[in-house]
Amino acid sequence: xxxxxxxxxxxxxxxxxxxxxxxxxxxxxxxxxxxxxxxxxxxxxxxxxxxxxxxxxxxxxxxxxxxxxxxxxxxxxxxxxxxxxxxxxxxxxxxxxxxxxxxxxxxxxxxxxxxxxxxxxxxxxxxxxxxxxxxxxxxxxxxxxxxxxxxxxxxxxxxxxxxxxxxxxxxxxxxxxxxxxxxxxxxxxxxxxxxxxxxxxxxxxxxxxxxxxxxxxxxxxxxx
Amino acid sequence: xxxxxxxxxxxxxxxxxxxxxxxxxxxxxxxxxxxxxxxxxxxxxxxxxxxxxxxxxxxxxxxxxxxxxxxxxxxxxxxxxxxxxxxxxxxxxxxxxxxxxxxxxxxxxxxxxxxxxxxxxxxxxxxxxxxxxxxxxxxxxxxxxxxxxxxxxxxxxxxxxxxxxxxxxxxxxxxxxxxxxxxxxxxxxxxxxxxxxxxxxxxxxxxxxxxxxxxxxxxxxxxxxxxxxxxxxxxxxxxxxxxxxxxxxxxxxxxxxxxxxxxxxxxxxxxxxxxxxxxxxxxxxxxxxxxxxxxxxxxxxxxxxxxxxxxxxxxxxxxxxx
Numbered sequence: 417x418x419x420x421x422x423x424x425x426x427x428x429x430x431x432x433x434x435x436x437x438x439x440x441x442x443x444x445x446x447x448x449x450x451x452x453x454x455x456x457x458x459x460x461x462x463x464x465x466x467x468x469x470x471x472x473x474x475x476x477x478x479x480x481x482x483x484x485x486x487x488x489x490x491x492x493x494x495x496x497x498x499x500x501x502x503x504x505x506x507x508x509x510x511x512x513x514x515x516x517x518x519x520x521x522x523x524x525x526x527x528x529x530x531x532x533x534x535x536x537x538x539x540x541x542x543x544x545x546x547x548x549x550x551x552x553x554x555x556x557x558x559x560x561x562x563x564x565x566x567x568x569x570x571x572x573x574x575x576x577x578x579x580x581x582x583x584x585x586x587x588x589x590x591x592x593x594x595x596x597x598x599x600x601x602x603x604x605x606x607x608x609x610x611x612x613x614x615x616x617x618x619x620x621x622x623x624x625x626x627x628x629x630x631x632x633x634x635x636x637x638x639x640x
Numbered sequence: 641x642x643x644x645x646x647x648x649x650x651x652x653x654x655x656x657x658x659x660x661x662x663x664x665x666x667x668x669x670x671x672x673x674x675x676x677x678x679x680x681x682x683x684x685x686x687x688x689x690x691x692x693x694x695x696x697x698x699x700x701x702x703x704x705x706x707x708x709x710x711x712x713x714x715x716x717x718x719x720x721x722x723x724x725x726x727x728x729x730x731x732x733x734x735x736x737x738x739x740x741x742x743x744x745x746x747x748x749x750x751x752x753x754x755x756x757x758x759x760x761x762x763x764x765x766x767x768x769x770x771x772x773x774x775x776x777x778x779x780x781x782x783x784x785x786x787x788x789x790x791x792x793x794x795x796x797x798x799x800x801x802x803x804x805x806x807x808x809x810x811x812x813x814x815x816x817x818x819x820x821x822x823x824x825x826x827x828x829x830x831x832x833x834x835x836x837x838x839x840x841x842x843x844x845x846x847x848x849x850x851x852x853x854x855x856x857x858x859x860x861x862x863x864x865x866x867x868x869x870x871x872x873x874x875x876x877x878x879x880x881x882x883x884x885x886x887x888x889x890x891x892x893x894x895x896x897x898x899x900x901x902x903x904x905x906x907x908x909x910x911x912x913x914x915x916x917x918x919x920x921x922x923x924x925x926x927x928x929x930x931x932x933x934x935x936x937x938x939x940x941x942x943x944x945x946x947x948x949x950x951x952x953x954x955x956x957x958x959x960x961x962x
Binding site (some may be wrong): 466487490491493494498500504505506508509513517518520521522527564569618 | 679681682684773868870872873874875876877878879880881933957
């Protein structure tokens with residue numbers, strides 16, 4: 417679905433990474449780790465076409481992202497659910513409408529009405545559906561972001577430090593939700609520093625752990 | 641005849657000849673105006689740009705009504721001046737007192753036989769006196785002055801040959817001078833034409849200013865909503881979806897503002913004194929007949945311009961933000 421072929425990226429004269437190759441296959445579960453500033457968020461942005469690789473190719477469902485026009489990138493993003501650390505909501509819209517936003521922009525609002533109640537119950541936000549995002553706690557925002565990421569039933573879920581603002585119990589709950597999605601055949605890629613989260617995931621699902629260090633992507637896991 | 645009227649008629653005729661295409665565009669326009677409530681809600685209302693657009697469109701539409709009235713009025717004026725002066729000519733006869741009556745009679749005979757002349761009449765001494773009175777006063781001893789005899793010629797709009805008539809008069813009535821008003825008519829028509837040009841130029845400047853202001857307001861709204869745009873993109877919104885939310889909002893605001901401004905402008909023009917009551921040029925500025933419908937095009941044109949300006953600004957801004 418998403419494949420990196422010898423991808424290199426840098427900015428300001430600094431190389432973040434180079435010769436990076438990897439693939440996200442259906443049903444795969446990846447963790448991406450590495451020190452701060454190693455390029456984890458950049459790698460995720462390359463996955464959903466917000467950035468374009470100057471070296472190598474990022475293939476999105478068989479198409480070179482660098483050669484895709486803006487509309488094609490937008491359509492590809494509809495197949496990717498994204499959970500940001502800072503969540504990024506439309507603060508003037510209630511939580512329910514924020515969760516429905518991917519369907520709204522795709523002109524598929526009708527599908528949302530049936531799924532929304534179930535999805536809100538799944539992430540435990542039924543009571544908060546009418547609230548505005550600034551009124552939610554950090555954990556509630558993360559769960560709302562996850563609900564928004566999965567409402568279109570995307571093929572891939574990308575999460576950037578999804579548990580950064582959460583306590584352990586809430587992190588476990590979020591991980592459980594992501595594992596459930598993975599068992600439905602979704603590819604999951606989580607960028608995180610949280611080793612406890614990775615260990616908890618390894619105990620429940622087959623994961624592949626990638627470490628971004630010194631501009632290279634390494635296979636990790638044995639030491640975790 | 642009003643020279644702008646044929647343009648309006650041609651436009652309407654062209655629209656009438658394209659029913660299927662017009663219907664398709666009409667349906668699209670209605671769908672655009674109806675909008676997508678969900679999509680509209682994605683972009684929060686922005687206070688100052690909303691007021692800026694409304695006020696700008698209103699003020700410019702108000703001015704546009706006057707510019708349009710000026711253009712139409714000068715168009716009528718040029719036609720009237722041209723038509724009235726083109727239908728008359730004047731013959732001036734200068735001769736010693738005892739020969740003047742004979743020359744006048746000879747000139748009238750020539751004029752009676754001239755094609756295109758409907759009527760020729762020698763002005764009476766009283767009429768001559770009245771003509772000179774504004775400059776020389778009422779107690780003018782006209783009989784003691786070598787005042788030329790004037791003959792008023794009314795043309796029937798047929799084949800009047802001024803050059804041919806001059807040649808005949810030169811032979812039969814030496815000293816007769818024919819004035820077919822060309823010298824007077826040309827600068828008057830030119831002046832009216834320039835006034836009309838000023839009216840049209842004003843309309844164009846108003847249109848350009850409106851477009852520029854709406855573009856600036858739209859760009860400000862887009863810049864203020866950068867985070868909203870980022871979130872919409874993140875969830876897979878295409879540029880046209882994001883642009884449409886802004887474009888529809890600005891188009892409707894501009895249309896409402898222009899509608900109010902046009903209405904105010906029409907009322908203001910209507911309140912001007914009528915030409916019949918006060919006379920003079922400016923009092924004839926109002927619309928006449930079907931001309932009252934012309935200002936109704938202003939809100940439509942402003943909306944079309946706002947649509948085009950906002951769409952271009954939004955797509956350009958979205959490209960720059962990527």
